Amino acid sequence: MSTTPLNDDEYAALDALQDVAWLEGFLTAIVITPTAPAQNLWLPAALKDPAAEALTLRHHHYMQTWMAKDPGSFEPIYECGGNWTATQWAAGFRAAMALDAPAWDSLRTSHPEWLAALAEDVAEDVAYDTIPAAIIGIHAHWHPPKGAKVGRNDPCTCGSGKKYKKCCGA
Numbered sequence: 001m002s003t004t005p006l007n008d009d010e011y012a013a014l015d016a017l018q019d020v021a022w023l024e025g026f027l028t029a030i031v032i033t034p035t036a037p038a039q040n041l042w043l044p045a046a047l048k049d050p051a052a053e054a055l056t057l058r059h060h061h062y063m064q065t066w067m068a069k070d071p072g073s074f075e076p077i078y079e080c081g082g083n084w085t086a087t088q089w090a091a092g093f094r095a096a097m098a099l100d101a102p103a104w105d106s107l108r109t110s111h112p113e114w115l116a117a118l119a120e121d122v123a124e125d126v127a128y129d130t131i132p133a134a135i136i137g138i139h140a141h142w143h144p145p146k147g148a149k150v151g152r153n154d155p156c157t158c159g160s161g162k163k164y165k166k167c168c169g170a
Helices: 008-017 020-032 039-046 050-069 086-098 101-110 112-116 124-142
Strands: none
Touching: 008 020, 008 050, 020 039, 020 050, 020 086, 020 124, 039 050, 039 086, 086 101, 086 124, 101 112, 101 124, 112 124
């Protein structure tokens, strides 16, 4: 599967089938969650039109590559113009979170400010400005850079809420 970004014509084709901002928010949550659900679970929830499957999968693979290589450069698609909005993007992100709500519980308590940027009642201008930093923070929380040292008493990077020594470090 190609990991190159979609071109303008492909984004237009995808947008004709479903809301690209919503879809990218959804895919971003799937990519940065500590334990991504299997494709057969999230793909049906992501697709508004089955004809969008190939482009959706390609965009998903691109998002995986981007967040693995350079998560600090993340910028949501609504920043690229078009008819896309931050509130649509955030709605997609919340929809993906709902697929495995317990996985997000530790983040709700440890960093509620990040999830506040994605809340349903956040104004468009606030969401527009706060989502990128929230996503970068969430990603760094659950996916620390390679070689980053995790202390035995630090919170586990998997997001369980347990100390590292009692979870993944056991």
